[in-house]
Amino acid sequence: MTKVITFASPKGGVGKSSLCINTAAYFFAxxxxxxxxxxxPQMSSHDWIVESDDPLLQKVKTFHISSEEEIAHFISETDSDIVCLDMEGNLYNSMRFCLAIADLVVVPCRPSRDDLVGLAWVKKLSEAAFSEHPDSNARVVALMNGIEPGSDVFFHIKQQITNDGMEVFNNFLSQSIEIAESNINRVSVINFLGESSKEILKIGQEMELFLER
Ligand SMILES: Nc1ncnc2c1ncn2[C@@H]1O[C@H](COP(=O)(O)OP(=O)(O)O)[C@@H](O)[C@H]1O
Ligand SMILES: [Mg+2]
Structure with a gap:
């Protein structure tokens, strides 16, 4: 059965597209x-795949679709095991649907006050979406991105998010030049030798656990 992972945040630049692409590569691998x-509308992840010569990403299908009806139709017909939905930084109302049809909503969050406020916003919007779509059963989980390697900021913020009543991935993505360059070079980091690859593997494994539950 197809599993849908939605990458959502009201903020731009938190890592939705980077995580969407690397998650797609992880699940393909x-x-x-x-x-x-x-x-x-910026089509960041769609273009990333279309322009990629990464052998993993070349085997990931991609579509730019922005209407609810077309997304619903695609998901009802697809033979894909995993559909990664990359959303724009503005969660306007029609996109509530992308929260409602998800099995897992991943909310990337950098260690900043604004991003924490954004988390609460997605949680609220998801609850509204789920009440409109009684069949929805998504887990909404924060994923910390842009953590300085070696810092303990992750543990402080994880605690804060948990205290606010939201789930958080145990794994996180560090701030890394590999992630930045993978965007410029249109590749995934899955087969890189550095830390980002290891972190993405752990994040992917944790997503699998969330999807099983
Ligand atoms: N962990 C990270 N380390 C370094 N750069 C990152 C990291 N995560 C994201 N970026 C960079 O930040 C920018 C915004 O990321 P992106 O994934 O496009 O965010 P969004 O889709 O939420 O707008 C991109 O240039 C990307 O390469
Ligand atoms: Mg994006």
């Missing part, structure tokens, strides 16, 4: 059929 649906 783990023998799944994978599609990325980019709902963002």
């Amino acid at each position: 783990a023998s799944n059929l994978v599609t990325v649906i980019d709902t963002d």
Whole structure:
């Protein structure tokens, strides 16, 4: 059965597209059929895949779709095991639907006050979306991104998010030149030798656990 992972945040630049692309590559490398649906008019992740010569990303299907009806139709027909939905930084109302149809909503969050406020916003919007779509059963989980390697900021912020009643990934993505360059070079970091690759593998494994539950 197809599993839908939605990458959502009201903020731009928190890492939705970077995590969407690397998650797609992770699941493809783990023998799944994978599609990325980019709902963002900027088409960051769609273009990333279309322009990529990364052998993993070349096997990930991608579509730029922004209407609810077309997304619903695509998901009802697809043979993909995993659909990664990349959203724009502005969670306008019609996109509530992308929260409601998800099995897992990943909310990337940098260690900043504004991003923490954004988390609460997605949580609230998800609750509204779920009440409109009674069949929805998504887990909404924060994922820390842009952590300075070696700092303990992750543990402080994780505690704060947990205290605010939201789930947080145990794994996080550090601030890294590899992630920045992978965007410029249109590749995933899955087969890189550095830390980012290891972090993405751990994040992907944790996503699998969330999807099983
Ligand atoms: N962990 C990270 N380390 C370094 N650069 C990052 C990291 N995460 C994201 N970036 C960079 O930040 C910018 C915004 O990331 P992006 O994934 O496009 O965010 P969003 O889709 O939420 O707007 C991109 O240039 C990306 O390469
Ligand atoms: Mg984006």
